[in-house]
Amino acid sequence: MDIGFVGLGIMGSAMATNLLKAGFRVTVWNRSADKYAPLVDLGAIVAGSPRAVAASSDVVIAMMANPTAVLSVRDGEEGIVAGLLPGSGYLDMSTVDVKTSLESARLTHGKGALFLEAPVAGSRKPAEDATLTIMAAGDRELYDNTQPALEKMGKKILFLGDTGHAARMKLANNLVMGGVLTALCEGIALASGCGLDTAQLLEVLDSGAVSNPMFRLKGPQIAANENFPTAFPLKHMQKDLRLALQLAEEVGQPLFATATINELYKKALAEGLGDADFAAVSRVIKSAAGNCA
Numbered sequence: 001m002d003i004g005f006v007g008l009g010i011m012g013s014a015m016a017t018n019l020l021k022a023g024f025r026v027t028v029w030n031r032s033a034d035k036y037a038p039l040v041d042l043g044a045i046v047a048g049s050p051r052a053v054a055a056s057s058d059v060v061i062a063m064m065a066n067p068t069a070v071l072s073v074r075d076g077e078e079g080i081v082a083g084l085l086p087g088s089g090y091l092d093m094s095t096v097d098v099k100t101s102l103e104s105a106r107l108t109h110g111k112g113a114l115f116l117e118a119p120v121a122g123s124r125k126p127a128e129d130a131t132l133t134i135m136a137a138g139d140r141e142l143y144d145n146t147q148p149a150l151e152k153m154g155k156k157i158l159f160l161g162d163t164g165h166a167a168r169m170k171l172a173n174n175l176v177m178g179g180v181l182t183a184l185c186e187g188i189a190l191a192s193g194c195g196l197d198t199a200q201l202l203e204v205l206d207s208g209a210v211s212n213p214m215f216r217l218k219g220p221q222i223a224a225n226e227n228f229p230t231a232f233p234l235k236h237m238q239k240d241l242r243l244a245l246q247l248a249e250e251v252g253q254p255l256f257a258t259a260t261i262n263e264l265y266k267k268a269l270a271e272g273l274g275d276a277d278f279a280a281v282s283r284v285i286k287s288a289a290g291n292c293a
């Protein structure tokens with residue numbers, strides 16, 4: 001199977017690397033050319049446009065920042081859809097809203113090709129280690145055909161049904177992650193403000209019912225207010241919270257905590273933390289301390 005890969009950011013670069021290491025022929029395109037070198041060293045072929053990637057691949061995978069970025073590589077004369085051949089596949093692994101996915105499916109089907117949305121859970125390290133959770137929905141035939149490639153990127157791979165279900169599942173997942181991380185930041189800020197040892201707070205959390213790998217990874221960084229090496233950019237978490245709220249509005253489900261947490265992330269974005277890891281939201285919480293005393 002010849003694979004195309006469009007979008008070589010933190011996640012896309014790691015996922016394309018794993019496909020190349022597994023022996024797939026991979027043709028790539030990215031807006032910024034500085035991402036190509038390590039992949040070319042592994043045998044990747046660089047194409048001149050998303051359209052050229054699709055035209056030379058059995059399946060083209062996209063891993064884009066947000067819905068706007070998906071549209072910019074999907075549509076137009078040089079876009080993925082323009083290059084799709086009948087019987088080929090378009091697999092969008094970006095985290096986007098349902099409307100974007102449904103339109104991608106419609107356009108793909110119009111070319112006689114198959115579509116699958118397949119957003120992922122897991123960050124930079126799981127992408128590098130090929131241990132992502134992949135939530136897929138759309139054309140079952142494409143899901144079945146691409147198993148050999150999906151297995152080189154993820155360890156838990158789920159088929160969720162019709163297009164839209166994977167986007168919904170991913171947004172529900174990230175709403176929980178944003179909420180839990182915010183609670184951790186607030187707990188650490190409160191403990192620190194009370195003169196407690198934050199390392200001991202992390203120890204207490206780790207021995208109780210809310211023990212989890214994210215707390216073990218991010219907790220010490222948040223407590224130390226270190227530079228936050230970017231695994232999941234804060235701007236993408238805010239995008240996911242915004243899309244979750246949009247989805248909730250569509251189905252009439254109030255999200256009381258998520259609405260507030262989204263405001264916190266918007267504040268972090270306004271403070272220039274968009275490219276930092278999403279754990280950097282703790283800076284906004286800590287900097288508010290003086291206002292509350």
Ligand code: NAP
Pocket residue numbers: 006007008009010011012030031032035063064065066068069072073093094095096120121122123124231232233236237
């Ligand atoms: P990233 O490092 O910011 O990479 C984003 C990619 O989108 C890059 O290839 C970037 O190109 C491209 N892009 C952005 N705006 C564009 C535009 N207007 N036109 C064309 N290309 C554009 O993001 P990432 O962390 O890899 O995340 C990719 C997707 O996976 C996002 O939807 C994110 O929510 C999701 N996700 C991320 C993680 C994580 O932990 N990082 C985990 C699960 C899911 P340039 O290189 O030119 O900027």
